[in-house]
Amino acid sequence: MNTPFLDTAKRVIRSEADALDTLADELDGRFREAVELLLNSKGRVIVTGIGKSGHIARKIAATMASTGTPAQFVHPAEASHGDLGMITSADVVLAISNSGEAPELANLVVYSRRFDIPLLGITSVASSSLGRECDVVLLLPKLGEACGTGVVPSISTTMTLALGDALAIALMEHRAFTPENFRDFHPGGKLGAQLSRVSDLMHSGADIPLVRLETPMSDALIEISQKSFGVVGVTDVAGDLVGIITDGDLRRHMDGLLSFLAKDVMTASPITIEPGALAEKAVAVMQARKITSLFVLDAEGSHKPLGLIRIHDCLRVGLG
Known part of the structure; x- marks a missing residue:
């Protein structure tokens, strides 16, 4: 028997699934440009974001690092207090902000422009502060959020996470990264056991x-x-x-x-x-x-x- 809770759950999941379909349909040549930008990096991918975008950024960095693309999450607030020193001219910055106007990202964006560090952005607003500064920007479709009020990051974070996975796996496949390579980076846990020789x-x-x-x-x-x-x-x-x-x-x-x-x-x-x-x-x-x-x-x-x-x-x- 359906309950209001079950109805809500189905609505949220279906709305996020529909959003992923839209995201896939709207991907264009900019995704190829983003992958090439990351492939041309001689250093690491510095992934950053604040709030819910920050949580997604941590996961994207972890996925890249375990699939052959050196990556590190840098908290934008900490970056403004000394952690900018972690970022080198050989790196690429991947900045995430749905609105593109997160003030915490400002110093990091300025730093990347000042030292000519490639900047890749994920946002839903091309004309935002972040969107305007990026060398390559990946746009999220403006589809609202699953809560219906637009205040609870849900659809936007799901799309961002999927887009990060798409980048990581595109890079992985280009590098012919194998399960055995994955095991070298992931020796622990069930996955590590399954890939043991x-x-x-x-x-x-x-x-x-x-x-x-x-x-x-x-x-x-x-x-x-x-x-x-x-x-x-x-x-x-x-x-x-x-x-x-x-x-x-x-x-x-x-x-x-x-x-x-x-x-x-x-x-x-x-x-x-x-x-x-x-x-x-x-x-x-x-x-x-x-x-x-x-x-x-x-x-x-x-x-x-x-x-x-x-x-x-x-x-x-x-x-x-």
């Missing part, structure tokens, strides 16, 4: 449990126990991985186990993975095969083991 989580070096084909099972059991992974890899005289011994293999050869060699007990041609694969792929393989670990081999065709990754390592960082 096998090489980030695998055990390597002396930690890898390995025995040779001719190793007696008594010694193989010691290796399994000492390395505590519940498995051991079996290598030939060249050091190539040719098999694996798991708990299942031990159970199948329990009768007379200590009389066997590793080659008699192992499962040949084990499932492996390359170090550059996403850890999520390793999880999918282990879950599909109902196994708990994978040996890691060089993707260039070598069969020498580089590491071992376990399902527990992936679960520890939030995968699975």
